[in-house]
Amino acid sequence: MIRLALILVLGLTGMVSAEERSSLWPSVPAATGEPHAEGNEFWRKNHMDMMRHDRDLTMRMGDRQVGASLKACFDCHTVRDDEGHVVTYRDERHFCRSCHDFAAVRVDCFTCHRSTPDGVDEGEAHAMTQAAPAEPGAIAAFLNRLAGQTPMTFAGAMEANR
């Protein structure tokens, strides 16, 4: 009984601390469809390994019913801009970039794979994503957006995070 109470308390504190995230925590765009049975935390941590694993199943064995299919991600994880157009990986609001830009991860998947569902016109510029140099001021602009959309210097963002 005590053990159960302990688990409950620990679980609750875990949830509370999750709420008190830094204001710099990336905001992940909302998804449609069924959530993942394994939970968001599992997917945050393991999506790269799952996709690499299932990629081999599809490539090498022809299994197309895999759980971590890259093209299927965009059945549920599409993001639209203010005009309602589906954004590609070139746009920093793209689902896969919402965390990657934050964590300084860069993937090359979208030089070959679509970053949107079939039928969306991805545009000529999309393929250049990998080569495009970061614009000056892009990092400050990114931090500013994370810090609540208000224009702020980097030092200001750090201050707000204290």
Add this chain to the structure above:
Amino acid sequence: MKLRISSDARQPPAQKAQNTRAELTRRDLLRSGAAVASLTLAPGVTLMAFGGSQAQAAADADKRWGLLIDVNKCSADCDDCVSACSTENGWKGHGHPETDAQWIRKVTLKNKATGRESSMPVMCQHCEAPPCVDVCPTGASFKRPDGIVLVDKHICIGCRYCMMACPFKARSFVHEPVVDQKSHAPRGQGTVEACTLCIHRVDAGGVPACVEACADAGHQAILFGDLRDPESAISRALLEYPTLALRPDLDLNPGVRYANLG
């Protein structure tokens, strides 16, 4: 001085790939969906045995996919198979015929003695002993259990040895950045590619786009089927008519065969 090679690096690429996959099989918990099912499983029951989807049998070693092209039925002024392939897989020219990707092309043969010309499509011949696989330094060039020869672009480094090794000039290198790919046919700059026999269709029980387009054009010059199944239309046709492999001198046993060539 001693040259030190890590034990991992000493394995041939194919072996290494297999080992990785074996490890992954053990870690199959990662398969979403299957991971949930595992909670109800008795200990020791592997997820692979349980969670493998029916499509896992898609690349079935008991099958060998092939094409039989009847050159007599192929019309010289038709290239529907080529345009169907391009539309299906999203490759197109950039105005540089020497280097543009070309998964399938129409070839005209002229018999020097008789002057007779014949026209036929040539694509990856899906050899049983593929030279492109032999020369690949990374294991990216590989043959599926069902005989389809593919490039795993995830590990292709774009060295193009396979293009030089292929006696049929069947492979292309992607020189330009690519946009608006088909979701079932990812392709991008810096990797080699070729006819996949439309694996995405074959895995779903369909036929390659060229075969369909040829039938739609009323020619029915291309027959697709399982060479290991003696009852399949392609196996019966191979029994009945004389057919040839291109470059039979190389003894590659291609999965693509030609009838009435010459």
